[in-house]
Amino acid sequence: MRLSRYFLPVLKEDPAEAEIISHRLMLRAGMIQQLSAGIYNWLPLGWAVLRKVEQIVREEMDRSGAIEILMPTIQPADLWIESGRYNAYGPEMLRIRDRHERAMLYGPTNEENVTDIFRRHVQSYRQLPLNLYHIQWKFRDEVRPRFGVMRGREFLMKDAYSFDLDYEGARRAYDNMFVAYLRTFRRMGLTAIPMQAESGPIGGNMSHEFQILASTGESAVYYDAAFEDIDLAADEVDMERLKSLYAAADEKHDPDACPVPAERLRAGRGIEVGHIFYFGTKYSEPMRATVAGPDGESVPVEMGSYGIGVSRLVGALIEANHDARGIVWPDAVAPFRVGIVNLRHDEPACTRLADDLYGRLRRAGVDVLLDDRDERAGAKFATMELIGLPWQVTIGPRGARAGMIELKRRRDGDMAELGLDAAVERILA
Secondary structure: OEEHHHOOOOOOOOOOOOOHHHHHHHHHOOOEEEEEEEEEEEEEHHHHHHHHHHHHHHHHHHHHOOEEOOOEEEEHHHHHHOOOOOOOOOOOOEEEEOOOOEEEOOOOOOHHHHHHHHHHHOHHHHHOOOEEEEEEEEEEOOOOEEHHHHHHOEEEEEEEEEOOOOHHHHHHHHHHHHHHHHHHHHHHOOEEEEOOOOOOHHHHOEEEEEEEEOOOOOOEEEHHHHHHHHHHHHHHOHHHHHHOOEEOOOOOOOOOOOOOOOOOEEEEEEEEEEEEEEEEOOOOOOOOEEOOOOOHHHHHHHHEEEEHHHHHHHHHHHHHOOOOOOEEEOHHHHOOOOOEOOOOOHHHHHHHHHHHHHHHHHHHOOOEEOOOOOOOOOHHHHHHHHHHOOEEEEOOHHHHHEEEEEEEEEOOOOEEEEEHHHHHHHHHO
Protein backbone atom coordinates (compact mmCIF):
# COMPACT_ATOMS: atom_id res chain seq x y z
CA MET A 1 0.00 0.00 0.00
CA ARG A 2 1.22 3.49 -0.90
CA LEU A 3 0.74 5.89 1.97
CA SER A 4 -0.24 8.65 -0.47
CA ARG A 5 -3.35 6.57 -1.24
CA TYR A 6 -3.96 5.18 2.23
CA PHE A 7 -6.22 6.52 4.98
CA LEU A 8 -4.01 7.03 8.03
CA PRO A 9 -5.23 10.00 10.13
CA VAL A 10 -2.36 10.19 12.65
CA LEU A 11 -2.39 12.76 15.44
CA LYS A 12 0.63 14.74 16.58
CA GLU A 13 -0.60 15.33 20.13
CA ASP A 14 -1.88 12.96 22.80
CA PRO A 15 -5.71 12.99 22.97
CA ALA A 16 -6.92 14.42 26.28
CA GLU A 17 -9.49 11.66 26.79
CA ALA A 18 -6.98 8.81 26.58
CA GLU A 19 -6.03 7.50 30.04
CA ILE A 20 -3.80 4.53 29.15
CA ILE A 21 -1.00 3.85 26.67
CA SER A 22 -2.95 1.65 24.24
CA HIS A 23 -5.88 4.07 23.99
CA ARG A 24 -3.54 6.98 23.40
CA LEU A 25 -1.46 5.20 20.77
CA MET A 26 -4.45 3.71 18.95
CA LEU A 27 -5.96 7.17 18.58
CA ARG A 28 -2.65 8.80 17.63
CA ALA A 29 -1.80 6.08 15.09
CA GLY A 30 -5.17 6.46 13.38
CA MET A 31 -6.31 2.94 14.29
CA ILE A 32 -9.68 3.83 15.83
CA GLN A 33 -12.05 6.75 16.21
CA GLN A 34 -14.62 7.07 18.97
CA LEU A 35 -18.23 7.17 17.79
CA SER A 36 -19.87 7.13 21.22
CA ALA A 37 -18.83 6.25 24.76
CA GLY A 38 -17.19 2.82 24.54
CA ILE A 39 -18.01 2.42 20.82
CA TYR A 40 -15.33 2.83 18.15
CA ASN A 41 -14.90 2.96 14.41
CA TRP A 42 -12.02 0.70 13.36
CA LEU A 43 -10.00 2.58 10.75
CA PRO A 44 -7.80 0.79 8.15
CA LEU A 45 -4.66 0.34 10.28
CA GLY A 46 -6.60 -0.87 13.31
CA TRP A 47 -8.81 -3.11 11.19
CA ALA A 48 -5.71 -4.73 9.66
CA VAL A 49 -4.37 -5.61 13.12
CA LEU A 50 -7.76 -6.81 14.31
CA ARG A 51 -7.99 -9.19 11.34
CA LYS A 52 -4.52 -10.58 12.05
CA VAL A 53 -5.44 -11.23 15.69
CA GLU A 54 -8.76 -12.76 14.69
CA GLN A 55 -7.09 -15.10 12.20
CA ILE A 56 -4.62 -16.42 14.77
CA VAL A 57 -7.50 -17.08 17.17
CA ARG A 58 -9.43 -18.83 14.38
CA GLU A 59 -6.48 -21.02 13.37
CA GLU A 60 -5.86 -22.17 16.93
CA MET A 61 -9.54 -22.91 17.49
CA ASP A 62 -9.61 -24.96 14.29
CA ARG A 63 -6.42 -26.75 15.38
CA SER A 64 -8.10 -27.67 18.67
CA GLY A 65 -10.99 -29.34 16.85
CA ALA A 66 -13.58 -26.61 17.43
CA ILE A 67 -15.93 -25.93 14.52
CA GLU A 68 -16.76 -22.38 13.42
CA ILE A 69 -20.31 -21.11 13.05
CA LEU A 70 -21.82 -17.63 13.18
CA MET A 71 -24.61 -16.60 15.53
CA PRO A 72 -26.56 -13.32 15.40
CA THR A 73 -25.87 -10.30 17.55
CA ILE A 74 -29.61 -9.97 18.37
CA GLN A 75 -31.22 -12.78 20.36
CA PRO A 76 -34.83 -13.45 21.43
CA ALA A 77 -35.39 -12.95 25.15
CA ASP A 78 -37.39 -16.21 25.28
CA LEU A 79 -34.19 -18.27 25.25
CA TRP A 80 -32.77 -16.34 28.20
CA ILE A 81 -36.06 -16.64 30.09
CA GLU A 82 -35.93 -20.38 29.49
CA SER A 83 -32.41 -20.66 30.93
CA GLY A 84 -33.29 -18.43 33.89
CA ARG A 85 -30.71 -15.75 33.07
CA TYR A 86 -32.91 -13.03 31.61
CA ASN A 87 -33.79 -11.43 34.93
CA ALA A 88 -30.58 -12.52 36.64
CA TYR A 89 -28.34 -10.67 34.18
CA GLY A 90 -27.63 -7.08 35.15
CA PRO A 91 -28.26 -3.73 33.44
CA GLU A 92 -25.18 -4.26 31.25
CA MET A 93 -27.44 -6.33 28.96
CA LEU A 94 -29.15 -4.14 26.37
CA ARG A 95 -32.82 -5.13 26.25
CA ILE A 96 -34.89 -4.03 23.25
CA ARG A 97 -38.21 -4.74 21.53
CA ASP A 98 -38.81 -5.30 17.85
CA ARG A 99 -41.68 -3.75 15.85
CA HIS A 100 -43.99 -6.58 16.98
CA GLU A 101 -43.21 -5.86 20.64
CA ARG A 102 -41.25 -9.08 21.04
CA ALA A 103 -38.60 -8.86 23.75
CA MET A 104 -35.11 -9.08 22.25
CA LEU A 105 -31.58 -8.38 23.45
CA TYR A 106 -28.17 -7.51 22.06
CA GLY A 107 -26.19 -10.57 23.08
CA PRO A 108 -23.46 -10.15 25.68
CA THR A 109 -22.76 -13.91 25.35
CA ASN A 110 -24.27 -16.92 23.55
CA GLU A 111 -24.77 -19.90 25.89
CA GLU A 112 -28.53 -19.95 25.31
CA ASN A 113 -28.36 -19.58 21.54
CA VAL A 114 -25.75 -22.31 21.04
CA THR A 115 -27.62 -24.66 23.41
CA ASP A 116 -30.71 -24.17 21.26
CA ILE A 117 -28.70 -25.03 18.14
CA PHE A 118 -27.39 -28.15 19.84
CA ARG A 119 -30.76 -29.45 21.08
CA ARG A 120 -32.32 -29.07 17.65
CA HIS A 121 -29.73 -31.20 15.87
CA VAL A 122 -27.92 -33.57 18.26
CA GLN A 123 -29.76 -36.56 19.70
CA SER A 124 -27.13 -39.24 20.40
CA TYR A 125 -23.95 -39.53 22.45
CA ARG A 126 -22.36 -40.85 19.24
CA GLN A 127 -22.40 -37.26 17.93
CA LEU A 128 -20.22 -36.13 20.83
CA PRO A 129 -17.89 -34.54 21.71
CA LEU A 130 -18.75 -31.27 19.97
CA ASN A 131 -17.28 -27.79 20.26
CA LEU A 132 -18.83 -24.91 18.34
CA TYR A 133 -17.32 -21.42 18.21
CA HIS A 134 -17.83 -18.10 16.51
CA ILE A 135 -16.16 -14.70 16.35
CA GLN A 136 -18.82 -12.04 16.66
CA TRP A 137 -19.51 -8.57 17.99
CA LYS A 138 -20.96 -8.33 21.49
CA PHE A 139 -22.48 -5.49 23.49
CA ARG A 140 -22.32 -4.92 27.22
CA ASP A 141 -23.56 -1.60 28.53
CA GLU A 142 -20.65 -0.84 30.84
CA VAL A 143 -21.56 1.72 33.47
CA ARG A 144 -18.25 3.49 32.85
CA PRO A 145 -16.62 2.54 29.56
CA ARG A 146 -12.98 3.60 29.54
CA PHE A 147 -9.50 2.72 28.33
CA GLY A 148 -10.49 2.61 24.66
CA VAL A 149 -10.99 -0.91 23.31
CA MET A 150 -9.84 -2.40 26.61
CA ARG A 151 -13.18 -1.70 28.27
CA GLY A 152 -15.62 -0.73 25.56
CA ARG A 153 -19.33 -1.38 25.25
CA GLU A 154 -19.17 -3.01 21.82
CA PHE A 155 -16.35 -5.50 21.27
CA LEU A 156 -15.31 -8.43 19.10
CA MET A 157 -15.18 -11.73 20.93
CA LYS A 158 -14.41 -15.36 20.21
CA ASP A 159 -16.69 -17.60 22.20
CA ALA A 160 -16.63 -21.40 22.02
CA TYR A 161 -19.01 -23.91 23.61
CA SER A 162 -18.28 -27.57 24.31
CA PHE A 163 -20.81 -30.41 24.66
CA ASP A 164 -19.92 -33.77 26.22
CA LEU A 165 -21.70 -36.81 27.57
CA ASP A 166 -20.12 -36.78 31.03
CA TYR A 167 -17.78 -34.93 33.38
CA GLU A 168 -14.69 -36.78 32.15
CA GLY A 169 -15.37 -35.68 28.58
CA ALA A 170 -16.13 -32.13 29.67
CA ARG A 171 -12.86 -32.01 31.61
CA ARG A 172 -10.93 -33.11 28.51
CA ALA A 173 -12.66 -30.38 26.49
CA TYR A 174 -11.75 -27.82 29.16
CA ASP A 175 -8.11 -28.91 29.19
CA ASN A 176 -8.02 -28.83 25.38
CA MET A 177 -9.16 -25.21 25.38
CA PHE A 178 -6.72 -24.41 28.20
CA VAL A 179 -3.79 -25.41 25.97
CA ALA A 180 -5.31 -23.82 22.86
CA TYR A 181 -5.44 -20.49 24.68
CA LEU A 182 -1.81 -20.63 25.73
CA ARG A 183 -0.82 -21.46 22.15
CA THR A 184 -2.94 -18.61 20.81
CA PHE A 185 -1.34 -15.97 22.99
CA ARG A 186 2.18 -17.31 22.50
CA ARG A 187 1.76 -17.06 18.71
CA MET A 188 1.10 -13.36 19.18
CA GLY A 189 4.32 -12.94 21.14
CA LEU A 190 2.53 -12.70 24.48
CA THR A 191 3.22 -14.44 27.77
CA ALA A 192 -0.08 -15.63 29.23
CA ILE A 193 -0.55 -16.69 32.85
CA PRO A 194 -3.67 -18.81 33.60
CA MET A 195 -5.21 -18.29 37.04
CA GLN A 196 -8.19 -19.78 38.81
CA ALA A 197 -11.08 -17.35 38.70
CA GLU A 198 -14.68 -16.71 39.70
CA SER A 199 -17.34 -17.75 37.21
CA GLY A 200 -19.54 -14.66 37.56
CA PRO A 201 -22.81 -14.50 35.58
CA ILE A 202 -21.72 -17.32 33.25
CA GLY A 203 -21.98 -19.81 36.12
CA GLY A 204 -20.22 -23.07 36.90
CA ASN A 205 -17.67 -24.31 39.42
CA MET A 206 -14.42 -24.41 37.41
CA SER A 207 -12.96 -21.36 35.73
CA HIS A 208 -9.61 -19.90 34.66
CA GLU A 209 -8.75 -16.46 33.39
CA PHE A 210 -5.73 -15.74 31.22
CA GLN A 211 -3.62 -12.71 32.08
CA ILE A 212 -1.02 -11.51 29.59
CA LEU A 213 2.01 -9.79 31.03
CA ALA A 214 2.44 -6.06 30.37
CA SER A 215 4.27 -3.44 32.37
CA THR A 216 1.16 -1.26 32.29
CA GLY A 217 -1.22 -4.09 33.27
CA GLU A 218 -4.25 -3.59 35.46
CA SER A 219 -3.22 -5.80 38.37
CA ALA A 220 -0.12 -7.39 39.88
CA VAL A 221 0.35 -11.11 39.24
CA TYR A 222 2.73 -13.65 40.76
CA TYR A 223 3.58 -16.90 39.02
CA ASP A 224 5.97 -19.82 38.75
CA ALA A 225 8.71 -19.26 36.16
CA ALA A 226 8.04 -22.82 34.94
CA PHE A 227 5.09 -21.40 32.95
CA GLU A 228 7.59 -19.91 30.52
CA ASP A 229 9.18 -23.32 29.82
CA ILE A 230 6.04 -25.32 28.98
CA ASP A 231 6.41 -27.01 25.58
CA LEU A 232 3.16 -26.04 23.89
CA ALA A 233 4.31 -27.50 20.57
CA ALA A 234 4.17 -31.02 21.98
CA ASP A 235 1.28 -33.24 20.95
CA GLU A 236 0.64 -34.09 24.59
CA VAL A 237 0.93 -31.35 27.20
CA ASP A 238 1.22 -32.38 30.84
CA MET A 239 -2.02 -30.79 32.02
CA GLU A 240 -1.74 -31.87 35.63
CA ARG A 241 1.65 -30.19 35.95
CA LEU A 242 0.54 -27.13 33.99
CA LYS A 243 -2.58 -26.57 36.10
CA SER A 244 -0.69 -27.19 39.34
CA LEU A 245 1.77 -24.35 38.72
CA TYR A 246 1.31 -21.43 41.06
CA ALA A 247 -0.29 -18.21 39.83
CA ALA A 248 -2.17 -15.58 41.82
CA ALA A 249 -3.29 -11.99 41.53
CA ASP A 250 -2.05 -9.52 44.12
CA GLU A 251 -5.14 -9.76 46.34
CA LYS A 252 -4.75 -13.56 46.64
CA HIS A 253 -0.97 -13.77 46.84
CA ASP A 254 0.39 -14.45 50.31
CA PRO A 255 4.19 -14.01 50.36
CA ASP A 256 4.47 -15.97 53.59
CA ALA A 257 2.54 -18.97 52.30
CA CYS A 258 3.69 -18.95 48.67
CA PRO A 259 4.64 -22.53 47.58
CA VAL A 260 7.10 -21.33 44.91
CA PRO A 261 10.81 -20.97 45.82
CA ALA A 262 12.04 -17.39 45.64
CA GLU A 263 14.35 -18.14 42.71
CA ARG A 264 11.37 -19.37 40.64
CA LEU A 265 8.80 -16.79 41.66
CA ARG A 266 8.12 -14.11 39.08
CA ALA A 267 6.09 -10.92 39.47
CA GLY A 268 4.56 -8.74 36.80
CA ARG A 269 1.41 -6.94 35.84
CA GLY A 270 -1.39 -8.59 33.93
CA ILE A 271 -4.29 -7.82 31.59
CA GLU A 272 -7.14 -10.32 31.30
CA VAL A 273 -7.73 -11.34 27.68
CA GLY A 274 -9.45 -14.71 27.99
CA HIS A 275 -11.69 -16.71 30.30
CA ILE A 276 -12.79 -20.35 30.25
CA PHE A 277 -15.64 -21.97 32.20
CA TYR A 278 -16.95 -25.43 32.99
CA PHE A 279 -20.57 -25.27 34.13
CA GLY A 280 -21.89 -28.79 33.65
CA THR A 281 -25.65 -28.91 33.08
CA LYS A 282 -26.44 -25.30 34.07
CA TYR A 283 -27.97 -24.63 30.65
CA SER A 284 -28.65 -28.10 29.30
CA GLU A 285 -31.06 -29.06 32.09
CA PRO A 286 -33.43 -26.06 31.99
CA MET A 287 -33.27 -25.96 28.17
CA ARG A 288 -33.63 -29.76 27.82
CA ALA A 289 -30.48 -30.24 25.76
CA THR A 290 -30.20 -34.01 26.13
CA VAL A 291 -28.80 -36.97 24.22
CA ALA A 292 -29.45 -40.67 24.34
CA GLY A 293 -26.59 -42.29 26.26
CA PRO A 294 -25.05 -45.73 25.61
CA ASP A 295 -27.87 -47.37 27.59
CA GLY A 296 -30.56 -45.46 25.72
CA GLU A 297 -31.36 -43.22 28.67
CA SER A 298 -31.73 -39.48 28.08
CA VAL A 299 -28.82 -37.52 29.58
CA PRO A 300 -28.36 -33.71 29.86
CA VAL A 301 -25.06 -32.82 28.24
CA GLU A 302 -22.10 -31.39 30.14
CA MET A 303 -21.06 -27.98 28.84
CA GLY A 304 -18.30 -25.39 29.00
CA SER A 305 -17.73 -22.00 27.41
CA TYR A 306 -14.51 -20.29 26.37
CA GLY A 307 -14.07 -16.60 25.57
CA ILE A 308 -11.27 -14.50 24.11
CA GLY A 309 -11.59 -10.73 23.81
CA VAL A 310 -10.34 -10.32 20.24
CA SER A 311 -10.65 -6.54 20.03
CA ARG A 312 -9.41 -6.20 23.63
CA LEU A 313 -6.32 -8.16 22.57
CA VAL A 314 -5.34 -5.35 20.18
CA GLY A 315 -5.14 -2.95 23.10
CA ALA A 316 -3.39 -5.51 25.29
CA LEU A 317 -0.80 -6.14 22.58
CA ILE A 318 0.06 -2.45 22.55
CA GLU A 319 0.23 -2.32 26.34
CA ALA A 320 2.80 -5.13 26.15
CA ASN A 321 4.66 -3.77 23.08
CA HIS A 322 5.45 -0.06 23.00
CA ASP A 323 8.20 2.44 23.74
CA ALA A 324 8.51 6.20 24.02
CA ARG A 325 8.19 6.61 20.25
CA GLY A 326 5.11 4.50 19.67
CA ILE A 327 3.88 0.97 19.06
CA VAL A 328 6.27 -1.95 18.52
CA TRP A 329 4.22 -4.66 16.79
CA PRO A 330 5.14 -8.36 17.04
CA ASP A 331 5.56 -9.76 13.52
CA ALA A 332 2.51 -12.02 13.72
CA VAL A 333 0.00 -9.20 14.22
CA ALA A 334 1.62 -6.19 12.52
CA PRO A 335 -0.66 -4.38 10.02
CA PHE A 336 2.28 -4.24 7.60
CA ARG A 337 5.51 -6.15 7.98
CA VAL A 338 7.67 -3.49 6.31
CA GLY A 339 7.51 0.29 6.12
CA ILE A 340 9.53 1.97 3.35
CA VAL A 341 10.44 5.66 3.70
CA ASN A 342 11.35 7.35 0.43
CA LEU A 343 13.12 10.49 1.62
CA ARG A 344 13.06 12.15 -1.81
CA HIS A 345 10.04 11.21 -3.88
CA ASP A 346 11.19 13.75 -6.50
CA GLU A 347 14.58 12.03 -6.91
CA PRO A 348 14.38 9.40 -9.71
CA ALA A 349 17.02 7.11 -8.16
CA CYS A 350 15.16 7.06 -4.83
CA THR A 351 11.80 6.41 -6.43
CA ARG A 352 13.13 3.62 -8.66
CA LEU A 353 14.76 1.84 -5.74
CA ALA A 354 11.72 2.28 -3.49
CA ASP A 355 9.38 1.00 -6.20
CA ASP A 356 11.67 -1.95 -6.95
CA LEU A 357 11.81 -3.01 -3.28
CA TYR A 358 8.08 -2.42 -2.85
CA GLY A 359 7.27 -4.59 -5.86
CA ARG A 360 9.60 -7.43 -4.89
CA LEU A 361 8.27 -7.65 -1.35
CA ARG A 362 4.66 -7.58 -2.47
CA ARG A 363 5.28 -10.34 -5.01
CA ALA A 364 6.80 -12.37 -2.15
CA GLY A 365 3.53 -11.98 -0.21
CA VAL A 366 4.79 -9.38 2.26
CA ASP A 367 2.47 -6.60 3.47
CA VAL A 368 4.31 -3.33 2.73
CA LEU A 369 3.55 0.32 3.41
CA LEU A 370 5.48 2.74 1.19
CA ASP A 371 5.65 6.33 2.40
CA ASP A 372 5.78 8.15 -0.93
CA ARG A 373 4.24 11.39 0.35
CA ASP A 374 5.63 14.86 -0.28
CA GLU A 375 6.48 15.35 3.39
CA ARG A 376 9.58 16.33 5.33
CA ALA A 377 11.79 13.48 6.52
CA GLY A 378 11.07 14.13 10.20
CA ALA A 379 7.33 13.68 9.71
CA LYS A 380 7.86 10.43 7.79
CA PHE A 381 10.15 8.98 10.45
CA ALA A 382 7.77 10.01 13.24
CA THR A 383 4.87 8.26 11.51
CA MET A 384 6.84 5.06 11.02
CA GLU A 385 8.00 5.01 14.63
CA LEU A 386 4.45 5.67 15.85
CA ILE A 387 2.78 2.87 13.89
CA GLY A 388 5.58 0.47 14.84
CA LEU A 389 6.03 -1.82 11.82
CA PRO A 390 8.60 -4.59 12.45
CA TRP A 391 10.96 -3.53 9.61
CA GLN A 392 11.72 0.03 8.53
CA VAL A 393 13.54 0.81 5.28
CA THR A 394 14.99 4.25 4.55
CA ILE A 395 15.95 5.22 1.01
CA GLY A 396 17.84 8.46 0.49
CA PRO A 397 19.69 10.04 -2.50
CA ARG A 398 23.21 9.04 -1.51
CA GLY A 399 22.36 5.41 -0.84
CA ALA A 400 20.03 5.13 -3.83
CA ARG A 401 22.76 6.15 -6.27
CA ALA A 402 24.88 3.28 -4.91
CA GLY A 403 21.92 0.86 -4.83
CA MET A 404 21.97 0.74 -1.02
CA ILE A 405 19.20 1.06 1.54
CA GLU A 406 19.10 1.38 5.33
CA LEU A 407 17.25 -1.46 7.05
CA LYS A 408 16.16 -1.12 10.67
CA ARG A 409 14.49 -3.55 13.05
CA ARG A 410 11.94 -1.53 15.01
CA ARG A 411 12.03 -3.64 18.17
CA ASP A 412 15.74 -3.41 18.96
CA GLY A 413 16.86 -0.57 16.66
CA ASP A 414 19.39 -2.82 14.90
CA MET A 415 20.41 -1.08 11.64
CA ALA A 416 22.35 -2.14 8.54
CA GLU A 417 23.13 -0.65 5.14
CA LEU A 418 22.45 -3.30 2.53
CA GLY A 419 21.96 -3.88 -1.14
CA LEU A 420 18.48 -4.68 -2.39
CA ASP A 421 18.96 -8.45 -2.63
CA ALA A 422 20.47 -8.71 0.86
CA ALA A 423 17.69 -6.55 2.36
CA VAL A 424 14.96 -8.67 0.79
CA GLU A 425 16.65 -11.83 1.98
CA ARG A 426 16.88 -10.57 5.56
CA ILE A 427 13.25 -9.43 5.64
CA LEU A 428 12.02 -12.76 4.28
CA ALA A 429 14.23 -14.86 6.60
